[in-house]
Structures are given as C-alpha cells and as structure tokens.
Amino acid sequence: MPFTVSLPSWGWRDVFFGHLLQQRLGMPIYLDKGAKAMAQAESLFGAAQGSEHVAVLLVGTGIGAGIIAYGSLYRGAINSAGEWGHTCLELDGRRCRCGSRGCLEAYAGAPGILERLREVDPQSSLLQSNDQQGSLAAIVDAAWQGEPIASRLLKDTAHYLGVGIANLINLFNLQLILLGGWAGLLIGEYILPELRQVVKRYALRQPLSATRIDLCRLGEDAVPMGAATLGLEQLLIRTHST
Numbered sequence: 692m693p694f695t696v697s698l699p700s701w702g703w704r705d706v707f708f709g710h711l712l713q714q715r716l717g718m719p720i721y722l723d724k725g726a727k728a729m730a731q732a733e734s735l736f737g738a739a740q741g742s743e744h745v746a747v748l749l750v751g752t753g754i755g756a757g758i759i760a761y762g763s764l765y766r767g768a769i770n771s772a773g774e775w776g777h778t779c780l781e782l783d784g785r786r787c788r789c790g791s792r793g794c795l796e797a798y799a800g801a802p803g804i805l806e807r808l809r810e811v812d813p814q815s816s817l818l819q820s821n822d823q824q825g826s827l828a829a830i831v832d833a834a835w836q837g838e839p840i841a842s843r844l845l846k847d848t849a850h851y852l853g854v855g856i857a858n859l860i861n862l863f864n865l866q867l868i869l870l871g872g873w874a875g876l877l878i879g880e881y882i883l884p885e886l887r888q889v890v891k892r893y894a895l896r897q898p899l900s901a902t903r904i905d906l907c908r909l910g911e912d913a914v915p916m917g918a919a920t921l922g923l924e925q926l927l928i929r930t931h932s933t
Contacts (some may be wrong), residue, residue: 721921725872726773727747728917729907730757731764731924732850733869736916742867746859747907748775750852750875753788753888754796758863778855786881786892801827801874804844813842827877834881849882853889860894860902869919871907889897 713720730747734740739747754776758765764773768839776796777789784793787802797803801823808815808830817829834840856868870879870886887904894902907913 704918719922721841723918723921724755725914726755726757726771727766728757728759729913730917730922731869731920732909732913733747733871733907734757734762735920736909737913738869739867739904744863745867745869746863746865747871748875749872750799750870750904751760751872752801754800756859756921775855775859778858780851780854795851795855795923798850799848799855804830807847808840808844809899815840817841824877827874831877831881845878845882848878849885851887852882853886854893856886856904857890857893860890861923863880864898865902868902868904869907871913873911876910
C-alpha cells in the first residue's frame with residue numbers, strides 16, 4: 692500500500708504525497724524519511740559498510756534514526772520505524788512539536804538546544820544569528836574557546852543524546868552507532884568524548900561491549916545519496932518477487 696506523509700510542522704497528516712507527485716510528474720516516485728535515506732547511504736557507501744546492526748542518527752531541526760538490521764533497512768509495519776527523537780526522556784517535560792512532552796527532540800534537536808540557551812542566557816550574543824545553523828555553529832565555536840555557557844550547553848546535549856543512545860543499545864544490541872545530520876555533525880566532534888562516557892554510564896555492559904559510536908562519513912551528501920538508491924531498491928524488490 693502507498694505510505695502517507697505526516698509533517699506536524701507543516702500541518703500535514705496522512706498526506707499521500709508520493710501519489711500526488713507521481714500524478715503530477717507522470718513517473719514513479721519513491722519517498723522516504725531523511726534518517727532512513729542517510730542510513731542507507733552510510734550502509735552502502737560510508738562508515739557503516741560491513742556492519743549488519745547499525746543505527747544512523749540524524750540530528751538536525753528534528754531527530755530521527757535509520758535502523759539497519761541484518762544488513763537491511765528496518766522500516767516497521769507502516770514505514771514509521773526510527774522515530775527515535777520522540778522517545779520520552781522526561782515525563783511531562785518540555786512540549787515537543789509532535790504534540791507530546793519530554794521527547795528527546797525537544798531537548799537535543801537544534802531548536803531545543805537554542806531554546807535551552809535562551810532559558811539560561813536570554814541576551815546571549817550567540818543567539819544573534821538569523822538561522823539555526825549559524826547560531827549552533829557559534830555555540831560550538833564558543834565552546835571550543837572555553838566559553839562556560841556554551842560548554843555547559845553542549846555537555847547537557849551530550850547527556851540527552853547519550854541517554855537516548857544507551858536506550859538504543861539496550862533495545863537493539865547494535866554493532867555501530869553513527870551520529871550525523873547537519874546539527875549532529877556540527878556538534879559531533881566536540882561532544883563525542885562526553886557522549887561516549889554518558890552512554891557507558893547508562894547502557895548495559897554486555898551489549899555496550901559490542902558497540903562502537905562514531906560520526907557519519909558522508910556529511911551533507913548522505914541523504915541525497917541514500918534517496919538516489921530508493922528506485923534501485925524497489926526495482927530489486929520487484930525483480931526478486933517475480
């Protein structure tokens with residue numbers, strides 16, 4: 692059956708977007724979420740080559756995960772697997788754009804990081820940029836220079852993400868976890884040592900011993916590279932089924 696698209700930030704719910712595009716363009720259209728496309732690319736061409744059990748984490752405005760199980764992308768019953776950003780970290784916590792409260796995304800997605808900075812320092816010069824990416828880059832630069840508030844902010848972000856990653860390890864027994872997405876790559880090098888320590892604190896010892904945590908290799912090209920494989924993937928599935 693055709694999958695629907697739900698984008699709360701755009702007010703979309705159960706929109707048959709692929710079907711609409713296909714009708715307008717007159718050609719087969721394959722849609723998927725960015726985290727899944729990124730996982731596909733890293734698995735085929737990037738840092739996850741040769742690993743069978745992987746989580747590729749997309750941290751940007753939102754947060755998602757592409758899960759690779761036995762070398763193949765895990766989609767779930769209706770292609771909704773991987774909504775890692777909407778796992779709950781704090782009961783009745785901060786309101787998330789999904790409508791729930793306490794989601795990981797509300798604390799560790801780019802808007803959540805900037806909101807936490809506004810809470811502790813509303814007049815921060817780091818908030819003067821006109822875009823999320825510029826503001827986050829300014830925070831990372833300030834943290835590398837030892838600015839206390841920026842350093843604390845990224846350390847807290849590492850804690851939120853680390854607890855979320857520990858949950859993934861306990862649940863899926865992963866070989867490899869890769870941090871990516873535009874925000875994940877911006878903060879990744881700075882937070883990675885702290886992130887690993889937090890994961891070590893909260894993950895079960897046995898599955899953790901089999902897990903490596905690193906950064907994605909393909910950068911901003913990962914999502915379009917993964918998207919480019921969608922048509923080929925469908926062709927292979929149809930060929931195998933006939």
